[in-house]
Amino acid sequence: MMQYFVSRRAGRQERLTVIDPRAGPPKSTGRILMPVVDAAWEDWLATNAKRGCTVDSMIDSMVGAGFDSLSASAAVRRAVSATLGHPATAGGATQTQAQAQAGPGSEARLVKAAPTDYQYDAPPVASGNLIRAYDRDVKVLMRSERPQVIVFGDVLSPEECAELIERSRHRLKRSTTVNPETGQEDVIRNRTSEGIFFQRGEDAFIERIDQRIASLMNWPVENGEGLQILHYNTSGEYRPHFDYFPPDQPGSAVHTARGGQRVATLVVYLNDVEAGGETIFPEVGLSVAGRQGGAVYFRYLNGLRQLDPLTLHGGAPVLAGDKWIMTKWMREGPYS
Numbered sequence: 328m329m330q331y332f333v334s335r336r337a338g339r340q341e342r343l344t345v346i347d348p349r350a351g352p353p354k355s356t357g358r359i360l361m362p363v364v365d366a367a368w369e370d371w372l373a374t375n376a377k378r379g380c381t382v383d384s385m386i387d388s389m390v391g392a393g394f395d396s397l398s399a400s401a402a403v404r405r406a407v408s409a410t411l412g413h414p415a416t417a418g419g420a421t422q423t424q425a426q427a428q429a430g431p432g433s434e435a436r437l438v439k440a441a442p443t444d445y446q447y448d449a450p451p452v453a454s455g456n457l458i459r460a461y462d463r464d465v466k467v468l469m470r471s472e473r474p475q476v477i478v479f480g481d482v483l484s485p486e487e488c489a490e491l492i493e494r495s496r497h498r499l500k501r502s503t504t505v506n507p508e509t510g511q512e513d514v515i516r517n518r519t520s521e522g523i524f525f526q527r528g529e530d531a532f533i534e535r536i537d538q539r540i541a542s543l544m545n546w547p548v549e550n551g552e553g554l555q556i557l558h559y560n561t562s563g564e565y566r567p568h569f570d571y572f573p574p575d576q577p578g579s580a581v582h583t584a585r586g587g588q589r590v591a592t593l594v595v596y597l598n599d600v601e602a603g604g605e606t607i608f609p610e611v612g613l614s615v616a617g618r619q620g621g622a623v624y625f626r627y628l629n630g631l632r633q634l635d636p637l638t639l640h641g642g643a644p645v646l647a648g649d650k651w652i653m654t655k656w657m658r659e660g661p662y663s
């Protein structure tokens with residue numbers, strides 16, 4: 328039977344023995360390797376502080392990547408004061424309303440400011456526990472309203488997962504990330520995976536999967552980007568990011584020129600990961616440990632064309648074994 332582990336973390340994970348997830352398993356020196364706040368992490372911290380991410384969510388992400396909570400907390404606080412010019416507060420990166428009202432030196436309880444005025448309209452995905460998606464019955468295992476996240480079981484059969492892996496294994500290339508300034512695809516350490524794209528409907532097998540996914544997401548098949556297969560080795564990760572193209576970044580226009588903004592994502596799990604590799608939503612403390620053939624859906628563009636910042640998400644470091652996923656991104660309009 329397919330199983331999912333879905334958790335909302337109430338507090339920060341404490342990991343006292345840490346192993347650098349980007350450096351591979353430690354050699355038998357008996358020493359504990361600690362991750363280093365290097366230039367890539369400094370960039371990541373500055374970008375997310377500017378974006379208004381909460382202090383807790385940034386600390387969570389760093390702890391998830393193997394930092395101890397004290398170093399993570401210190402690095403986040405340093406980055407917030409350097410980037411925003413004022414000290415970080417417990418709940419958020421900006422001064423809270425309670426603090427502002429209470430004035431300096433008072434003992435007011437810190438409250439988290441409302442992170443978004445995003446309007447949650449009804450997602451297109453069908454209601455119910457079982458959805459007939461083109462040629463297959465797909466199970467609904469979990470739904471979250473804010474952000475809109477749905478966990479599915481049995482989207483693909485084990486044979487389909489195996490076939491997708493075998494077709495991809497010898498064609499993988501190091502994954503890239505969109506450069507926010509230029510729109511070019513850069514290889515950077517935020518994303519330590521390798522992948523390939525299948526053209527939409529490139530043969531009968533891919534066409535059937537494209538049709539099934541479009542039916543499940545209830546969005547036109549023509550609006551879908553080609554299926555992407557991603558492979559992570561042990562220690563591979565994809566640090567928290569948005570799948571939409573931030574409208575305020577000059578590099579986004581190149582991407583939205585074709586098909587418009589991205590609307591929603593479906594990540595399908597092609598294998599069972601031995602340890603780690605969960606899909607995480609650090610703003611809301613949600614973690615999805617996928618099982619073979621299952622998937623997580625999330626939607627970030629509503630009918631008012633607002634973008635939901637609570638869909639910040641990442642692929643947690645793979646702690647043992649490897650991880651294969653398939654991603655489908657849907658656009659506002661036809662994508663060709």
Ligand code: PD2
Pocket residue numbers: 557565570594604605606607640641642643652654
């Ligand atoms: O590997 C994942 O779980 C993951 C997480 C977040 C993949 C993506 N995003 C992606 O391909 O955009």
Ligand code: ZN
Pocket residue numbers: 568569570640
């Ligand atoms: Zn993503």
